[in-house]
Amino acid sequence: MSERGMLYVISAPSGCGKGTILSQVFNQPDKVFYSVSLTTRAPRENEVDGVHYHFVTKEQFEQMNANGDVLESAEYCGNFYGTPRIPVEENLAAGKDVVLEIETKGADQVRAMMPEAVFIFILPPSVAELRRRLLKRGTENATQVEMRVAQAVEEIKNAGKYDYILVNDELEKAVDDFKTVIRAARLEKRKNIDLIDEVLKDA
Numbered sequence: 001m002s003e004r005g006m007l008y009v010i011s012a013p014s015g016c017g018k019g020t021i022l023s024q025v026f027n028q029p030d031k032v033f034y035s036v037s038l039t040t041r042a043p044r045e046n047e048v049d050g051v052h053y054h055f056v057t058k059e060q061f062e063q064m065n066a067n068g069d070v071l072e073s074a075e076y077c078g079n080f081y082g083t084p085r086i087p088v089e090e091n092l093a094a095g096k097d098v099v100l101e102i103e104t105k106g107a108d109q110v111r112a113m114m115p116e117a118v119f120i121f122i123l124p125p126s127v128a129e130l131r132r133r134l135l136k137r138g139t140e141n142a143t144q145v146e147m148r149v150a151q152a153v154e155e156i157k158n159a160g161k162y163d164y165i166l167v168n169d170e171l172e173k174a175v176d177d178f179k180t181v182i183r184a185a186r187l188e189k190r191k192n193i194d195l196i197d198e199v200l201k202d203a
């Protein structure tokens, strides 16, 4: 059997630009499985069912959860979000790296179950800049933007639980930092401990 893939859990407040960073970092679909979450929120313009999210009703979400088909889940700004369990497990077992882009409560659940995952938090340069980006994006009204800013502040308070913290100020630098994190994560002791015995075999 091939070696298990690495699990990357990435949190960043909504509007941090994580989508742009991740599409540049994890751009090899044959090596990386990008988990598509379930959500009960309505699709935004340009969002495609099965690509950006699996858009489901609250009843469907609850049914999947009750069946044990949801790895982690959370309520965020009045909607439910969750990670389908089976694709994550199958891809890791097949040796593919898996990326979960989830908020902090879901990340807490994954940390408890799979502490070997690599946890990365992407910070905005400031709360003011985050608000500006959300308003500019124009996918939420002013009240919803303020809800998301308040949510972001709460999420940022949890950033200290993550293995790596990046700031998305300049995109190019953030992408470069992210690639550095991945290189470092691959060299972690717990992932390479077997190499010691391998080298010592003919000592």
Ligand code: 5GP
Pocket (backbone or CB within 6 Å): 011, 012, 013, 014, 037, 038, 041, 072, 073, 074, 076, 081, 082, 083, 101, 102, 103, 104, 105, 106, 107
């Ligand atoms: P948005 O509505 O902007 O697409 O996502 C809102 C928040 O939900 C983001 O912080 C995003 O990372 C998070 N999110 C997306 N999918 C999941 C999921 O499957 N589980 C959890 N816990 N959070 C998710």
